[in-house]
Amino acid sequence: MRITVNGIAHELEVAGHETLLGLLRERLALTGTKLSCERGECGACTVHLAQDGARRSVYSCLTLAAACDGGEVTTIEGLSRGDELHPLQRAFIERDAVQCGFCTPGQLMAATLLLEQNASPTEHDIRTAMAGNLCRCGTYPKIVQAIQDVAAGSKQTASHG
Amino acid sequence: MADKRFVVTKVEVEGREETKVVEVPAFEPEPWAENAQLDVVGQCVPRMDALEKVTGRAIYTADVRRAGMLHTAIVRSHVANGKVLSIDVGPALEMPGVRDVLLREDVGDIRYDSGLLFDATIRFAGQPLAAVCAETPHAAERAARAVIVKIDTAPHAVTIEQAMAPNAPAVRSKGNFAKGSPRVTERGDVASGFQAADLVVEREYRTPTALHTALEPHGAVAEWNGDSVTVWESTQGIFNTRSDLAAAFGLKHTQVRVIKDYMGGGFGAKNGAHASTYIAVALAKKTRAPVRCVWDREGEQTDAGNRSATVQRVRIGAKKDGTLTAIQVDAEVALGVGGWFAGPGKIARELYACANVRTAETFLYTHTGAMASFRAPGHVEGAFGLECAMDAVARELGMDPLELRRRNYAKNDQEKGRAYSDKKLDECYRLGAERFGWKTSPARSAAENFTGAKGPAVNSRFRRGRGMASVSWSAGGGPPSYATVRVNPDGTVDVLTGSQDLGTGARTILAQIAAESLGADIADVRTTLGDTERLPYTGNSWGSQTTASVGPAVRMAAEDARAKLLDAAAQMMEASPDDLECRGSLIRIRDGAARKAKTREMSFAAIGERLGDVMIIGQGMRGPNPDDTALFTFAAQFAEVEVDMETGRVRVLRIVAAHDSGRIINPRLAESQVEGGIIQGLGYALFEERALDASLGVPLNPTMHDYKIPTLPDMPTIETVFVPGSDVTANHTGAKGLAEPPIIGVAPAIANAVRDATGVEVTELPLSPWRVASALARGSTERA
Numbered sequence: 001m002r003i004t005v006n007g008i009a010h011e012l013e014v015a016g017h018e019t020l021l022g023l024l025r026e027r028l029a030l031t032g033t034k035l036s037c038e039r040g041e042c043g044a045c046t047v048h049l050a051q052d053g054a055r056r057s058v059y060s061c062l063t064l065a066a067a068c069d070g071g072e073v074t075t076i077e078g079l080s081r082g083d084e085l086h087p088l089q090r091a092f093i094e095r096d097a098v099q100c101g102f103c104t105p106g107q108l109m110a111a112t113l114l115l116e117q118n119a120s121p122t123e124h125d126i127r128t129a130m131a132g133n134l135c136r137c138g139t140y141p142k143i144v145q146a147i148q149d150v151a152a153g154s155k156q157t158a159s160h161g
Numbered sequence: 162m163a164d165k166r167f168v169v170t171k172v173e174v175e176g177r178e179e180t181k182v183v184e185v186p187a188f189e190p191e192p193w194a195e196n197a198q199l200d201v202v203g204q205c206v207p208r209m210d211a212l213e214k215v216t217g218r219a220i221y222t223a224d225v226r227r228a229g230m231l232h233t234a235i236v237r238s239h240v241a242n243g244k245v246l247s248i249d250v251g252p253a254l255e256m257p258g259v260r261d262v263l264l265r266e267d268v269g270d271i272r273y274d275s276g277l278l279f280d281a282t283i284r285f286a287g288q289p290l291a292a293v294c295a296e297t298p299h300a301a302e303r304a305a306r307a308v309i310v311k312i313d314t315a316p317h318a319v320t321i322e323q324a325m326a327p328n329a330p331a332v333r334s335k336g337n338f339a340k341g342s343p344r345v346t347e348r349g350d351v352a353s354g355f356q357a358a359d360l361v362v363e364r365e366y367r368t369p370t371a372l373h374t375a376l377e378p379h380g381a382v383a384e385w386n387g388d389s390v391t392v393w394e395s396t397q398g399i400f401n402t403r404s405d406l407a408a409a410f411g412l413k414h415t416q417v418r419v420i421k422d423y424m425g426g427g428f429g430a431k432n433g434a435h436a437s438t439y440i441a442v443a444l445a446k447k448t449r450a451p452v453r454c455v456w457d458r459e460g461e462q463t464d465a466g467n468r469s470a471t472v473q474r475v476r477i478g479a480k481k482d483g484t485l486t487a488i489q490v491d492a493e494v495a496l497g498v499g500g501w502f503a504g505p506g507k508i509a510r511e512l513y514a515c516a517n518v519r520t521a522e523t524f525l526y527t528h529t530g531a532m533a534s535f536r537a538p539g540h541v542e543g544a545f546g547l548e549c550a551m552d553a554v555a556r557e558l559g560m561d562p563l564e565l566r567r568r569n570y571a572k573n574d575q576e577k578g579r580a581y582s583d584k585k586l587d588e589c590y591r592l593g594a595e596r597f598g599w600k601t602s603p604a605r606s607a608a609e610n611f612t613g614a615k616g617p618a619v620n621s622r623f624r625r626g627r628g629m630a631s632v633s634w635s636a637g638g639g640p641p642s643y644a645t646v647r648v649n650p651d652g653t654v655d656v657l658t659g660s661q662d663l664g665t666g667a668r669t670i671l672a673q674i675a676a677e678s679l680g681a682d683i684a685d686v687r688t689t690l691g692d693t694e695r696l697p698y699t700g701n702s703w704g705s706q707t708t709a710s711v712g713p714a715v716r717m718a719a720e721d722a723r724a725k726l727l728d729a730a731a732q733m734m735e736a737s738p739d740d741l742e743c744r745g746s747l748i749r750i751r752d753g754a755a756r757k758a759k760t761r762e763m764s765f766a767a768i769g770e771r772l773g774d775v776m777i778i779g780q781g782m783r784g785p786n787p788d789d790t791a792l793f794t795f796a797a798q799f800a801e802v803e804v805d806m807e808t809g810r811v812r813v814l815r816i817v818a819a820h821d822s823g824r825i826i827n828p829r830l831a832e833s834q835v836e837g838g839i840i841q842g843l844g845y846a847l848f849e850e851r852a853l854d855a856s857l858g859v860p861l862n863p864t865m866h867d868y869k870i871p872t873l874p875d876m877p878t879i880e881t882v883f884v885p886g887s888d889v890t891a892n893h894t895g896a897k898g899l900a901e902p903p904i905i906g907v908a909p910a911i912a913n914a915v916r917d918a919t920g921v922e923v924t925e926l927p928l929s930p931w932r933v934a935s936a937l938a939r940g941s942t943e944r945a
Contacts (some may be wrong), residue, residue, distance in 0.1 A: 017299060026297065031224035032217020034425070036376045037458045041865040044376055076217035089215040093207055096829050099837060100664025101214030102221060102376040102425025130873045134865060136376050136426050137664050138837030140873045 001069040005030065006078025014065040021045045021060035024075060032076035032105045033060055036134075043133030046106040048074040048113055057113045076105035079112065087153065088112055091146035099137030107133045111147050120151050170785030172639030173792070174704035175538055175901075176507050183640040186784045190678070190713075190720045192889035193824065200744065201677040202894075205829035209669045209688065210423070210662070219423040222395040225382045227451035231260055232298040233440060234305035235460060236291040238283045241317035241528035241858030242330055245281040245290060249309040253293050256307060258300030261448045263292040268443050271409045273436045274531040275464060275498050283312065284332055284498040285529050286859040287463030292440045294452055317528040317858040321472055321493045324525040332498060332526035339524040344502060346510060347519040348575075354487025354517030358478030362553045366475060366546040367925040368505075369850035370495065371468040373535055374870050377425020379465050380455030383441040389416040390442055395424040397431045397661055398701030403693045405434030406442060414693075421691035427663045428841070429534030430466035432701055462863035466533025467851060470495040471505050473546035478517075479554050483568040487517040490546065494524045500532035505543030508905075510576050511793075512547065512633050513569040528858055529851075534703060536841060537634060537901035541908065545926060548630035548909030552916065562913065563594060563797075566631050574791035582787065582890035585821035586631065586795035592882045593819030597799040599629070616918035622807055625814070628913025629799045630906035636822065636898025637792020637891045638709025640783040643697035646675050646718040648726055648777035652746060652766025654681045656688040656718075659696035660711045665900055666830035667707050671715045673826055674894060678719035679726070679779075680743025681765065705794070705898025708826065713892045714783040722779025729777065730768055735759040783892075792891045794898060796820040798839070798906035800877075802914040809934030811915055813843055813877040818903055820881070823888035824895035835881045835903040842907025844871045847927050 003010050005028060014023060024030040024047070036044040040062040049058045051071035079086045088111050091097070098104050107130070114121060114129040121129065126147050135143070165185065172179050193199060213219035236248075250262045265279040272278070279290055290310055295301035318324040324337040331337060355361055382393040390412070396402045399419040406417045424431070441454035456465060471494050478487040490509045494502075506520025535541075555562040567590060573580055594600065616626035644658040656675045662668045672686040679686075689696065699711050723743060730748040731738040736758035742751045749762035769777075786792065801815040816839050825831045848869040852861040862868045887895030908926055915933065916922050921940035923933055 015299075022299070025224075029226060030217075031220070031226075034221070034376070035223065036378070036425075037865045039458070039864065039866075042376065076215075080216060085212075085215070092215050093211040096208055096211070096833050098208060098211045098214045099666075099833055100376070100424060100426045101210070101219050102423075102664075104214050105217045108215060127874045127876070132872075134376065134870060134872060136374055136428070136841070136870060137833075138840030138871075139833065140840065140871070140876045141836050141879055142833065143873070144876075 001066055003068050004072040006075060016066060018065040019061055020047070020063040020065050020068055020073070023065040024060060030075050030077050034102055034105060035061060043110060044103050044106040046109040046133065048109060057110055076108060079108060086112060087150045088115070088146065091149045095142045095146040095149065097139050097142035097146040099139050103133060103135045107135065107143055115147065115150060120155055168785050170640060172786060173635040173637065174706060175503065175534055176635065181640060183785050184782060186717055186782050189784055190716055190893050192893040193887055193895050194889055195885065195887040199677055201673045201683050202826050204827065206669055206673055206683050206827055208666055208830060209672060221377055221423045221425055222380045222382060222393050223453065223455045225393045227382065227384055230382070230451040230453055231294040231296060231448060232301045233292050233294045233444060233452060233454035234301035235289050236293065236305050236308045236310060237460065238288040238290055238312065239286055239859065240283060240312060240314045241286045241319055243283040243312045243314040245283065246311040246313055248291055250291065252307040252309065253304040256300065256304045258296040259304045260294050260296065261444065263440060263444050263447065267447060268439065271439050273434065273439065274466060274500065274533055278436055278439055287460065287530055289436055289464065292444060292454070294444050294448060319528050319853050319858045320855055321470065321495050321525055323855065324495065324527045325493065332528055337526045339496060339526060343521045343523040344504065345521045346506065349517035351487045351489050351517045351519040355478040358486040359481045360557050361476060361478045362550055362557060363474070363476045364550050364553060364924055366473045366549060368471045368542045368545055369926055370470040371535060371845055371849045372462050372851055372868055373428045373430040373466055374462065374865065374868060375426030375428060375430065378456040378458065378461035379431060379435045379437045381438040381441040382451060382453045383445040384451040385445050389418070390445065391418045391420065392438060392442060393420050394438055395431055396421050397427040397663055397703055398433055399659060399661060399691055399693050400698055401433040401701055402438060406438065409434065409439055410442060418694040421661055424663055428536050429538060429703060432534060432703055436464065458865065459863045462868060463860050464530045466535065467497065467530060468535035468538065468541065469503065469532045471542045473505050475546045475550040477550050477554050479558065481558065483558055483560055483565045485513055485515040485569045488515050490520040492522045494522055495527045496524050497527055497529040497531040503534065503538035505539055505546060508540045508543040508633065509547050511574065512571065512631060514571040514575065515569065529853065536838065536904045540634060540905050541845065544630060544632065544905045545908045545912065548906065549912050549924065552628065552913045553922070563590060563599060563629060566590070577791065579789050579791040582637065582790045582792050583823065583886065583888040584793065584795060585884045585886055586797065588884040589795055589797040589819040589821050592884060593797040593799055593817055596819065596880055596882050597817040599799060615920040619803065623803050623805055624918040625801065625803050626914040626916065626918025627799065627801050628910045628917055629797060630909040630913065632796035632798060632902050632905040634705065634794050634902045634905060635792060636705035636709065636794045636901065637786060638706045638898065639786045642699040642710045642714040642783040644711065644714040644718040644781045645697055646679065646715065646722040646779040646781070648722055648765060648769060650769040650773060652685060652764055652769045654679060654686045656686060656715055657696050658690060658699055658711055658715060659693060660690050660699040660707055661702040662690055663702055665707065665834060666827060667702065669830060670708060670826040671711060674712050674715045675719040678716045679723045682746040685746050685765065705900040705902070709892055709897050710783050712894045712896055714781045716781065716894055718779040718781030720779070721781060722777050725777045725779065726768065729772060730763055733768065733771055734763060787890055790890060792897065794822045794902050796902045796906060798910045800910035800914045802911060802918055804915055804918045804933065806919065806937060809930040809932070809937060811847055811928050811933060813911055815878045816907065817880045817882065819884060820899065820902060821884040821886065822899040822902065823886055823891060823897040825883045826896055828883065831883065831899055832881045834899050836879050838901065838903025839879055839907050840871050842904040843875065843911070845926065846908035846911040850927050
């Protein structure tokens, strides 16, 4: 299969049972994407998959690697451009939307896709879009603030531009 | 005391008091009083490891990769009680990629929380029976499923009622009542206390088994090098893990190196070597390869600790003016197959002034996974019973529940008669009530508020209510803890201490303490934690201990380094050290200094450059605790809820939490801690409960979907208030712990708010829609 991960093209042979998460973590050593429930319940393994003209977030633990043939995957390692952090990464740091950090990569992948699809989400939109990403430390209030900061910031930029 | 080099001191961890002989530090820094002018401590410094966490670069245990590393899967029992007749690993060993198995006879007698590892006597569904290791996780999982286990099953006792029944199946050879049960504690005379009461309230409360559900499960990676082993472990206690492993494998402590860099939550369940640790180490030894063993989610939800289920009968006697005359708690606590006595009685013995208190706690073994400390163990369970019963007393008296609590304010430690180092619960009440608007419910009169009328109706279906609860928790920390602070040639500063950051922010606040003491720019300070081989000892990160235990050690080390740095600078600047001050990584002549100096200021980097390889190293330790002093933290928590009177669904709208934990080192990180505790408390109040099939003895919801923890849509507005202060009697930083207090009062505050909204008491957690709806139905029948 061919798969592009964070802009790097790979040509790989995968077993039928192999998940995208297993491919990322065990074969490509991209361990930023986390395994926690392994059944699509917690969101810690969330990544972006662009395929057949559509871009969506997927639970990589439930996505078969073979089904991503021809797709482009973005993981947490591909979110920043070199040393330049994604605005949401900066906002997560500024708002302290991070405690133990284990769910954070999944939260960020879900949040970045939310803002890609809806540049000015209401609080309700944020709560709904992020409902599938669990955090046991309780960073939720700060996650909402971080997303709102970035949404407000980009609105400002847009109106000035 | 000062003339002795070593003294005896007491350290209280989660209600368990230990006596230790500890060294008296060579000097004690001047305490940071409440009005001390501090530059870095008290600032919202961003979390230092956040960059690694938001970029995915932080390496957690399961992310550790070693050359040739093997992966493990566990064969578990699917019955709660029985005897293993045989284990056939033949089919598993023949599968591709499989390297080895680990059985009872391979490990000897290794004891962990849930008993003997791979015990042939099965005591709970989920008990590990064997492990398989293979070249990939998938191969290991497939092979584990191919292991054939024959079991002679037997009847089980998984609930409190089953365990206490006559002729109940025995969980342990000596029966189901843990040795020392019931644990009875009495002060005064409750019988005469109840006689003297104008009113007695009695209720039975039930709390569920709650699961820690850390996002990162328990796990370890082990690698042997000759006769020494290195273990990467998701743990709250690297040194505890080291001594556990040394004992189990007959090694010297120095033959075991435990490393913990990042961990995905602990919440009390990761306090030493776990079954996964022993399995990784044993398999690594057997296969001569590095081995990773991480629990899968089902393992984590069944065999990694839990908060004990309880049944509590609470009786409170009071005078008409609200004065408490007696408190009695009789409780049964389900430990599972093992654990320690974290009882719900302690908070009843300590929270309010009351001369006559009796608690009797019966700890029971059941055929379920062992309990483990879970954020304020015992207090969370006990606060639900005590604080709901206090509200019932207030209603009977027609008194403001907050006023009832104020009238029974404990001026000294009720259990041991000691003075408090500091107590600002009254300020928690005042500031919390003010922020919440406790007295000023817009829709109802004061009388309506507190006489048991239903809360204001939003419309015909939804009603709103308000409730509160008080919190106390011993979180004063103590020795031993050691730290080194090193000023590097480039002027940067290293804080080296063998503590753990679970996500609490310990890395950041320890750096702040060092920066403050040393006069360094916080951007120049780095904290290195979590390595038994290379860092000085500190205790476990449990019991809200780290800030108050390790903080003072770091401060002393930084003060020691500062003195040396000033001496070196004085030489270079031809000034007196007394005329110098450090701030922002600069040493300069103090304003108004008497003598003239050659150089006005030097940066740490310039001094470091001049010193070259000559190092500035400061050493610090945590001194003893003050004698006969109770080191406690306090809080008052307020909740507003909306109840759907048709479905029984409870929505928490708002929580206000006012906390007294002494000095707050970093308000933003502290706020995160409080929010986290409240959110876990909200889960405990509304959703969380391990469901068991009582007839099959197996857990029904060992997943994150069926064991529901709070999600973002469940979030109320949370407002945190920190009572200003600095507990300089407790330690010279003035700071106490904050990890556990925020969870304690949440469930009773919510339950009291639900009572306020509906006029009906729900005495069993969690307040699931069906429980609330049936209580509402019962309530309306009773009234009719």
